[in-house]
Amino acid sequence: MKTVLFRSYIRGVAVALAVVTAACGGGTATDEGAAVQAAGATIQINGAGATFPYPIYSKWFDEYHKQHETIEINYQSIGSGGGIRQMSNETVFFGATDGPMTDEQLKAAPGPILHLPMVLGADVPVYNLPGVADLRFTGPLLADIFLGKVKKWNDPAIAAVNAGVTLPTTDITVVHRSDGSGTTYIWADYLAKVSPEWKDRVGVSTAVNWPEGVGGKGNEGVAGLVSQTPGSVGYVELIYAVQNKMAFGAVQNVNGEFVKATTESVTAAAAAVANNMPADFRVSITNAAGPGAYPVSSFTWLLLYEAPKDTARSKAMVDFVKWALTDGQQLSSQLGYAPLPAALVAQELTALERVKTQ
Amino acid sequence: MRRDLGFRVGTGLFGVLLILIVAAIGFELARQSMLSVQKFGLGFWTSSTWDPVAGEFGALPFIWGTLYSSVLALAIATPIAIGIAVFITELCPPWLRQPLVFLTELLAAIPSIVYGLWGIFVLVPAVRWFQTSLPDSLRALPIFTGPPLGVGMLAATLILAVMVVPFTSSVTREVLKSVPMAQREGAYALGATRFEAIAAALFYARTGIIGAVMLGFGRALGETMAVTMVIGNNPQVSASLFAPQYTMAAVLANEFTEAADQLYLHALTEIGLVLFIITLVVNGLSRLLIWSMASSSKPARVPAAALPAAAEA
Numbered sequence: 001m002k003t004v005l006f007r008s009y010i011r012g013v014a015v016a017l018a019v020v021t022a023a024c025g026g027g028t029a030t031d032e033g034a035a036v037q038a039a040g041a042t043i044q045i046n047g048a049g050a051t052f053p054y055p056i057y058s059k060w061f062d063e064y065h066k067q068h069e070t071i072e073i074n075y076q077s078i079g080s081g082g083g084i085r086q087m088s089n090e091t092v093f094f095g096a097t098d099g100p101m102t103d104e105q106l107k108a109a110p111g112p113i114l115h116l117p118m119v120l121g122a123d124v125p126v127y128n129l130p131g132v133a134d135l136r137f138t139g140p141l142l143a144d145i146f147l148g149k150v151k152k153w154n155d156p157a158i159a160a161v162n163a164g165v166t167l168p169t170t171d172i173t174v175v176h177r178s179d180g181s182g183t184t185y186i187w188a189d190y191l192a193k194v195s196p197e198w199k200d201r202v203g204v205s206t207a208v209n210w211p212e213g214v215g216g217k218g219n220e221g222v223a224g225l226v227s228q229t230p231g232s233v234g235y236v237e238l239i240y241a242v243q244n245k246m247a248f249g250a251v252q253n254v255n256g257e258f259v260k261a262t263t264e265s266v267t268a269a270a271a272a273v274a275n276n277m278p279a280d281f282r283v284s285i286t287n288a289a290g291p292g293a294y295p296v297s298s299f300t301w302l303l304l305y306e307a308p309k310d311t312a313r314s315k316a317m318v319d320f321v322k323w324a325l326t327d328g329q330q331l332s333s334q335l336g337y338a339p340l341p342a343a344l345v346a347q348e349l350t351a352l353e354r355v356k357t358q
Numbered sequence: 359m360r361r362d363l364g365f366r367v368g369t370g371l372f373g374v375l376l377i378l379i380v381a382a383i384g385f386e387l388a389r390q391s392m393l394s395v396q397k398f399g400l401g402f403w404t405s406s407t408w409d410p411v412a413g414e415f416g417a418l419p420f421i422w423g424t425l426y427s428s429v430l431a432l433a434i435a436t437p438i439a440i441g442i443a444v445f446i447t448e449l450c451p452p453w454l455r456q457p458l459v460f461l462t463e464l465l466a467a468i469p470s471i472v473y474g475l476w477g478i479f480v481l482v483p484a485v486r487w488f489q490t491s492l493p494d495s496l497r498a499l500p501i502f503t504g505p506p507l508g509v510g511m512l513a514a515t516l517i518l519a520v521m522v523v524p525f526t527s528s529v530t531r532e533v534l535k536s537v538p539m540a541q542r543e544g545a546y547a548l549g550a551t552r553f554e555a556i557a558a559a560l561f562y563a564r565t566g567i568i569g570a571v572m573l574g575f576g577r578a579l580g581e582t583m584a585v586t587m588v589i590g591n592n593p594q595v596s597a598s599l600f601a602p603q604y605t606m607a608a609v610l611a612n613e614f615t616e617a618a619d620q621l622y623l624h625a626l627t628e629i630g631l632v633l634f635i636i637t638l639v640v641n642g643l644s645r646l647l648i649w650s651m652a653s654s655s656k657p658a659r660v661p662a663a664a665l666p667a668a669a670e671a
Contacts, residue, residue, distance in 0.1 A: 180616025
């Protein structure tokens, strides 16, 4: 009796081990560049990446599918870091990111990747000061606030740029992002340019070691915390501030103008840089010089392999990008994104020639 | 006989699978955090820096935040949960019993993100109001210092307490129901008051109650979404109830998707490993406690031989 039971237990363990190892070993990623679809059949393209451009990408994919019934593009907004990772692992055909890939990441990828700016975004400093409208900030002032050096709203540094505004004596509560995000990247990038101390102490990344403040999850978390906490200041994407009717301040640009973020001022920031654009489009446009340019603006990029194996998908994707850069830009402003300046679009269409489509 | 054997093997298989799954989780966590383990070693558990830009990672603020919020939540929730269980089983009028049970179970069914939203819109302003209404003498104490943000350890603790109560109370209720009537009758026979009889029943069921408390503790340790929305997400070690802090589950939920470089990813996975180890240790200790309580003083049993004699006499 005992030996029979013992033997059956051993058999049970062996079966369990076999089941577990089979489950582990069988999970290989499906090859995204699978056999080319027969002409006329639906082409499905998968992409993943940043959450910021998700609304406009969604709209574009939908509109494009209505015009080209055979092409279906799917996008998962898992975050810029995830998009870069999945691109490098070739589990998706295209990626999207708010912060450009670093040189190490590009080297680690299996092939050369093209960065294509698709729309513009901007971070705005939102604050909760009942009775105070239209605050103005300078870059170094924002850096000092987020570094924790300026602690009260009636600090002389704030009063100096806001003549005539009665500032309360409340403490400043800094609100930042708790999750890694392109929005943080843009903000940190700008602060690093206007404050050497920020650059040294904190640095630039999608997630940083914040010297001060509480963290909210997502743009909506920061917006929620700022609207609930009197005397708080935070940063959110322009679209969030506009749609939630939050008060946000004007920021001084390199030319000395105090500019409030609008689709025009953000496009002006890109136009200023369009003349000196590097060939790979990996440029930061924060603190851009130029009349009416909003200093905390940024591109969001689409990532495409220059020499993909699947040429049918590549051709479909390139056609889509051409459409998005031209006809698609009209849809951007409806959703609150700033459209790209024409000079830049021309440069990108030239760069698209590099992508292998057959 | 054959079906009996098949049943034994089948259920034995499930048991073994469970062990293999837990071992596989631990193994995979360890494997995916190798870079961070090699770079920081044991210093990871004691360092307070969390700097993704400079590549310096330390888990101490998260370990502190997790343990502080969970232990405090447990301290608040346990008396409430046991109180609910005692009321439902011993003192409650029969018509109220089912509705109360239903409502307590409903608390457990509410998704944690809903708790988080309720926390942001209701609990956080309440905590802020509470903080501003504290006298200055109290606010000078290290446990109450800090600006009136609202978000912070207290808000997280209160939300965790609310989430833990239904788990602990439902298991305690079941355990109390299974206390044999003989215990209570014996207590009354010896002249106990209502309260003392209930205390006797609780004493009999103490190992089950400890198990229920540990179940709640496990829930509190791992709770993510509700906590991250109200705790302030600031990695600092602070004794103050009003300071924004951070927990291990919250940092994993927040930063995992955007972690682009390998060391960052491995550091986050190591935090997962730390949480796994802490959970194992806590559960192991609770098992040890239950075992030692159960074996040290066995509940009194009337020997079967004495019963017929008592009946005749």
